Every structure is written in C-alpha cells, then in structure tokens.
Amino acid sequence: MSHSRTYYFSTRLFPKEVRPHVYALYAFMRYADEIVDSPGALSLDEQLAGLERFERETVAAISGKEVLNPVLQAFAHTVRVRGIKLESITAFMKSMKMDTDTFRYETYEDLEIYTYGSAAVVGLMMCRVAGVKNAKANRPAEALGVAMQLTNFLRDIGEDWRRGRVYLPLEDLERFEYREEDLRNGVVDKRFVELMKFEIDRARRLYAVADRGMKYIPRGRRYPVYVARRLYAAILDRIEVQNYDVYTSRAETSLASKVGIAAACAARNPGELFARGSVDADADADEKIAIPS
Numbered sequence: 001m002s003h004s005r006t007y008y009f010s011t012r013l014f015p016k017e018v019r020p021h022v023y024a025l026y027a028f029m030r031y032a033d034e035i036v037d038s039p040g041a042l043s044l045d046e047q048l049a050g051l052e053r054f055e056r057e058t059v060a061a062i063s064g065k066e067v068l069n070p071v072l073q074a075f076a077h078t079v080r081v082r083g084i085k086l087e088s089i090t091a092f093m094k095s096m097k098m099d100t101d102t103f104r105y106e107t108y109e110d111l112e113i114y115t116y117g118s119a120a121v122v123g124l125m126m127c128r129v130a131g132v133k134n135a136k137a138n139r140p141a142e143a144l145g146v147a148m149q150l151t152n153f154l155r156d157i158g159e160d161w162r163r164g165r166v167y168l169p170l171e172d173l174e175r176f177e178y179r180e181e182d183l184r185n186g187v188v189d190k191r192f193v194e195l196m197k198f199e200i201d202r203a204r205r206l207y208a209v210a211d212r213g214m215k216y217i218p219r220g221r222r223y224p225v226y227v228a229r230r231l232y233a234a235i236l237d238r239i240e241v242q243n244y245d246v247y248t249s250r251a252e253t254s255l256a257s258k259v260g261i262a263a264a265c266a267a268r269n270p271g272e273l274f275a276r277g278s279v280d281a282d283a284d285a286d287e288k289i290a291i292p293s
Contacts, residue, residue: 140213
C-alpha cells in the first residue's frame with residue numbers, strides 16, 4: 001500500500017458524510033505504511049516491533065478501550081460505524097509486517113499473499129466505508145485494490161529497489177531474462193519493455209474485473225471510485241508514453257490531467273454527481289452504468 005496524491009485526489013470526491021470515514025481509513029493505513037517505508041534509523045526488528053505495538057493498540061481501540069493515538073480513535077469509530085471486519089485489519093497488518101522480513105517473491109502466487117493484505121482487503125474495507133451491501137462486490141473490490149497496487153509497483157520499481165525490495169515476481173524477471181543487476185543499473189531495453197508489457201497487461205485485466213463491480217456501489221458514492229480507477233490506470237498509460245522508462249522519470253498524472261479525468265468521468269455518468277446528496281444504501285445490482293474508459 002502506498003499513499004499518493006492520486007489516492008487523496010479521488011477520496012475528496014466522496015460525499016461529505018462518507019469523507020471522514022475514508023480519511024480515517026487512509027490515516028490508519030498510512031500510519032502503518034510509514035513505519036516500514038520511512039523508518040529512519042529503525043532496524044527491521046524495531047520496525048516489526050512498532051507494527052506489532054500499533055496492531056495491539058488498534059485492537060484495543062476497536063474493542064472500546066481508550067487510546068491516545070488520534071488516528072486510532074478516528075479509525076476505531078469508523079470500524080464500528082461502518083462494519084469493517086477485524087479479519088481485514090489483521091490481514092492488512094500481516095502484509096505490513098511482511099515488509100520487515102520478505103523482500104523478494106519467487107512467483108506471482110507468492111506476491112498475491114502480500115497483495116491480499118496490503119491491497120485486496122483495502123478494497124473490502126472501502127466497500128464497508130462506502131456502504132456496499134452486496135457481497136458480489138467483494139471480488140471486484142479486491143481486484144481494484146490489487147490493480148492499483150500493481151500499478152504503484154511498476155511506477156516505483158527504482159524506489160522500491162533502493163529500499164531493498166523487489167515486487168516484480170522473480171519468475172517474471174527470469175522469463176524475460178532480466179536480472180536484479182539490471183534493476184540496480186536501471187536498464188531499459190527490449191527485455192525490460194517486454195517485462196513491463198507483461199506486468200501492465202496483468203494489471204489491466206484486474207481493472208477489467210473491478211469494472212464489473214461498480215454497479216454494486218451505492219449511487220452517489222460510485223463517482224470517486226470511477227475517478228480513482230481511471231487515474232491509476234492512467235499511470236500505466238503514462239509508463240507507455242515514457243517508453244517504459246520508470247527509472248529516470250516518475251510516471252504520474254499532472255493536476256490538470258486529474259481534473260480532466262474527473263470531468264470526463266462526470267460527463268460519462270452525470271447522474272452520479274446529482275445523487276451525491278441523496279444516497280441510497282443499496283445499489284441496484286441490475287442497473288446499467290457506463291464505466292469510464
């Protein structure tokens with residue numbers, strides 16, 4: 001899980017009654033993420049201890065005990081009010097702790113163990129925050145979370161390498177004969193381009209799965225999810241525009257691009273903006289809606 005301006009931009013589009021819960025979830029995830037992504041002088045053992053302490057405090061806060069951490073005070077309220085499951089929180093913390101002892105993933109199936117907790121369950125928690133009732137939304141929500149994280153992995157290959165982590169499955173590197181030495185040297189050649197095309201296709205297939213779940217999100221709360229999905233997918237487009245060179249230039253969308261994408265999503269589904277003031281708690285599973293492309 002990686003916080004970003006893209007994520008924050010889209011969350012601001014939720015209606016005002018949902019926004020505080022979105023921010024509480026975001027703050028909780030970011031707090032845990034910072035322990036391992038910005039550890040300062042902390043050793044790996046100290047990072048793990050910090051995460052375990054944070055997890056204990058989280059469980060205490062959710063159970064109603066008084067905690068001093070304002071992030072956990074707000075998050076515990078959201079958990080109780082929106083019905084977030086403890087098992088989702090536990091899975092998220094498990095993946096955060098993996099960042100203290102797992103730095104390579106042999107296969108994509110191995111990586112999925114990490115992305116389930118760090119991304120898929122984030123999609124499930126966002127479902128609870130947004131008031132999604134239909135369990136058919138769960139798989140698409142998980143897919144959207146993982147697609148977004150895979151997108152971040154591709155954008156941040158060089159940054160992750162400097163942190164000592166490789167989130168590209170080693171079997172994929174081997175498949176395209178691209179070595180860790182090439183990662184260290186930032187080599188962009190035919191092998192790397194083919195590797196990136198392979199990974200981008202995987203992410204896009206997950207976005208397609210996510211699209212099938214949009215209809216289960218209550219009206220008035222779909223719009224920011226449309227925007228987030230499109231903004232993250234646009235990072236993949238940007239990587240292609242840069243000829244797959246993610247080492248020398250960060251693939252990101254400008255504020256103008258974000259605003260343009262948000263406007264396009266609104267134009268494609270104008271009813272979503274009007275529905276923000278009166279949200280129906282249950283989405284119509286059979287409703288036909290336009291997915292921004």
